[in-house]
Amino acid sequence: MTDPSVCVLVLNWNGADDTLDCLYSLKKITYKKARIVVIDNGSTDDSVSRIQQSHPDVHILELPTNLLFGGGNNAGLSWCNEQGYDFVAFLNNDTTVEPDFLEPLINTFSDVDKVGMAAPLICYADTPDQVWYGGGSVNLWTGKVVHRHIRDSVQAVQNQAVNTDYITGCCLVMPTQLAVELQGFDPGYKMYGEDLDLSLRCKNLGYQLVFIPESKIYHKVSASVGGEFSLKKMHRKAGALLKVYSRHAKWYQYLPILLSQGWVLGSQIMQVLIKSRRSLK
8 A cells, every 4th residue: 555644633632732742743644645634532621722722633533421431432433534544543641652653554455465553662751761562462361451661761672673462552553444443442342452452453453563663763751640550440451351351361361360469559559558658757
């Protein structure tokens, strides 16, 4: 395919500051056949007016209510499909991108056989030489889902495309028709787990998921839910992961998953409580 068209979907909910930062970086991208679309997920602040004022050329898809991560992005996917875009890029609003981040992602679909999804190297926004996502590993015996290379230096990541077990919804590129065939994200997850579920469903159809370190973006991690180690985030993620396991793990894997994840969650809660106690001293 020569110069496929790409629709970059940025989901916003009461997050104009982050979204504007994201849009400013997207305005510098070098991929010629890309269109930037903001999905406003029923914001109750002045997000829409601020985005319109700062970026009048950016299309805003205004939703009447907050459909959460899955529902909001699915609304954008439907619009993208109706407009006939070859590829869809789901991008968190709390990210910024390198100008050439799209080219390596799109090229992998023609360079590698049966690629279903592609993802870039994602670094922490406040420490841009430190990795947040360098591919993902999933173990359906222990329920362990981790980012490869998390908190490693960028230099620790080999500069070559590799298969990955799952792709984070922070930045996810895939053919529009495949995304439609998979019916997008499952809105039943509410928050967290949607990207893991979509990745596993894509793999179940025989597609490869590919991590492309040549592409690079930056993420303001968990700004909307109180930080990377917040109790609120842990609670939501635990519930979402249990739902993923119930759908994708075998019945005989349930007990080791529950035992392993109970231990992990308990350890994480203790870490948060210890840090909170120290901060009060």
